[in-house]
Amino acid sequence: MVTTAGRAPQRSPRRASISDVAQEAGVSLGTVSNVLNRPDRVSPTTRGKVLAAIEHLSFVPNGSARQLRAGTITTVGAILLDIANPFFTEVARGIEDRLAQADHTLMLASSDEDPEREARYLRLFEEHGVLGMLVTPASTDLEPLLELSRRGVGVVLLDRTSPAEELSSVAVDDVAGAAMAVEHLLSLGHRRIAFINGPQSIAQCVDRRAGMVRALEAAGLDPDEAMVEITVSSLNAEGGEAGVTELLAAGTAPSALFCVNDLTALGAMRALRSHGLAIPADMAVVGYDDVNFASMLMTPLTSVRQPTRQLGEVAADLLLKAAGPGMAAPQRIQFQPELVVRASSGGAH
Amino acid sequence: MVTTAGRAPQRSPRRASISDVAQEAGVSLGTVSNVLNRPDRVSPTTRGKVLAAIEHLSFVPNGSARQLRAGTITTVGAILLDIANPFFTEVARGIEDRLAQADHTLMLASSDEDPEREARYLRLFEEHGVLGMLVTPASTDLEPLLELSRRGVGVVLLDRTSPAEELSSVAVDDVAGAAMAVEHLLSLGHRRIAFINGPQSIAQCVDRRAGMVRALEAAGLDPDEAMVEITVSSLNAEGGEAGVTELLAAGTAPSALFCVNDLTALGAMRALRSHGLAIPADMAVVGYDDVNFASMLMTPLTSVRQPTRQLGEVAADLLLKAAGPGMAAPQRIQFQPELVVRASSGGAH
DNA sequence: TTCTGCCTGTGAACCGATTCAACGACGACA
DNA sequence: TGTCGTCGTTGAATCGGTTCACAGGCAGAA
Structure with missing residues (x-):
């Protein structure tokens, strides 16, 4: 093992915020937000100035602030039993494909069959305000998942059917x-x-x-x-x-x-x-x-x-449907193996 | 494929917030926050009341709000070339182990060797305000990563050495x-x-x-x-x-x-x-x-x-060191294969 | 009795975005 | 010339936490 060290970089003091951009462009806060979210409501000249300022400051909007205010959620969590198992990585592929199509993104975690790790990730994802979670439970006790679902977080069981009718699930017999x-x-x-x-x-x-x-x-x-x-x-x-x-x-x-x-x-x-x-x-x-x-x-x-892949795709579909407007009723889908x-x-x- | 449908659940109107808890417990906002973050500054009786209220409302703190205000960051992102490749899942294991030890958590993503997907995840992670990222680049152009690093996001190259001295990297020859x-x-x-x-x-x-x-x-x-x-x-x-x-x-x-x-x-x-x-x-x-x-x-x-596993562990260590207090200089570590x-x-x- | 200091608990300010009522300017129309 | 509608822009309120200066109460010291 060989190591080499370079120069220590400067850590920039603070990320540029939307008001920095506003100041730089000589417009108001709300206008910058409009450029970002409803560009057609802003005149081309103003839009140009704002975009130039964004570029210049290499501004990246703060996702926490956005989510806090707007509740815009495009993230889905998945907790799999074992990420080193090709079966689950293939399932993850299916999930990711479907989510990408819907412009959502996946946060992946592996519980390694440990209920404690699972609980940690459940909590992390909930705090992060995910739209919902796809879970291969590591324990027989589904109560935490039911509670999550009652609290309004979409939950779909993966590769596991639920005895309770309240949870959607996708599984193979x-x-x-x-x-x-x-x-x-x-x-x-x-x-x-x-x-x-x-x-x-x-x-x-x-x-x-x-x-x-x-x-x-x-x-x-x-x-x-x-x-x-x-x-x-x-x-x-x-x-x-x-x-x-x-x-x-x-x-x-x-x-x-x-x-x-x-x-x-x-x-x-x-x-x-x-x-x-x-x-x-x-x-x-x-x-x-x-x-x-x-x-x-x-x-x-x-x-x-x-x-396998279909399992992930269908699970993602179910979650998007259940969490989207209309709140579809929970469904249980079961495939046959071969x-x-x-x-x-x-x-x- | 067989499907069954259950009853549609009620989506709860709103997550309980810290002020709901405060009201329920008959204390002020700040006290609830203290119970959560510095329990020793709160008397046992008050703490008891607050904890009971938290339990009763099944309150889960809003991570976005917390991160927005406090900047507390315990999430690290990893973008791997191909999550279906056992090599990379083993690396991910190493990363996760080390992060869990330090009470951090990993958000995993697979670029599938597609620079566009990589860019999407880079942006997503940055918006989410991660502490840093471990990346196996899908393209030769490291400029986006360098910029990220200049903006104060920790970046460690995985399984890849950097020609630039500004990035840390962990690789095998x-x-x-x-x-x-x-x-x-x-x-x-x-x-x-x-x-x-x-x-x-x-x-x-x-x-x-x-x-x-x-x-x-x-x-x-x-x-x-x-x-x-x-x-x-x-x-x-x-x-x-x-x-x-x-x-x-x-x-x-x-x-x-x-x-x-x-x-x-x-x-x-x-x-x-x-x-x-x-x-x-x-x-x-x-x-x-x-x-x-x-x-x-x-x-x-x-x-x-x-x-493999060591690769992930060392990369996680490097990131934690580089992003932590003191800001260690970038290091390049290279292992020998066999x-x-x-x-x-x-x-x- | 009065003063000091510690221990709890309070509430306002703040993080960075979104949203919306309101406002000014301008052109159209009577 | 006066009125009205439209368009583009503004800035304050808000989301849900954390933090901190400060207030009130109580015990011990003078």
């Missing part, structure tokens, strides 16, 4: 997705299946577990017998590695493994390999999300695909 | 990294090497190209002969696929391929495979960034590793 994944493994003859899952405070973990249980029961199996559940603390590659280590340490490992998401599966496969186990011969693996590199892995990963079979489950022909 | 990658391919006997690169408006693309040229010349080769450069418009998997398609269409493909980053390499490998070419037998591939899944790919990817040899180059033993 995780129960069905997990059931499909497990049915696939069952159809390949597996009768005991490990499940690397995250904490039950996260809705996705609850739903995917439910889907697994449903599939097992539908096949006449007792989940207590057929499902070997391992709970890890974080839904990423590290979690997956830890899960497999725990699974193998317990002995009598099942012949198949279902992971709560693809990052977890990535870590799990890494750990399986380092223990000398072949995929899918020694252990079949199925993930969830179908992230962009799933098909390119050493053993291409069987996974459950979701309409199983993509590849080599890791041994099911590809 | 891309010229050296690319040279290492190409030297590696040369040492394996390749004499013509394809290079899938991005637009020259992006500094990383310029530097990595320079590193490649340097390595070729050092080996006594003529870059015009030995380097087959293909320029793609976006530095992601789609770009990589397009690049390989173009390369193969031109005929007489080289025996090795250096990609400007790992996502590009991912797409390139996908395209090579779909054209029936074996890696590394028909085409050796080297990427850049060593993203987390590089080692887990069908053919594990040889890549150039950078101290080549990680795996199977995709055929160089792993």
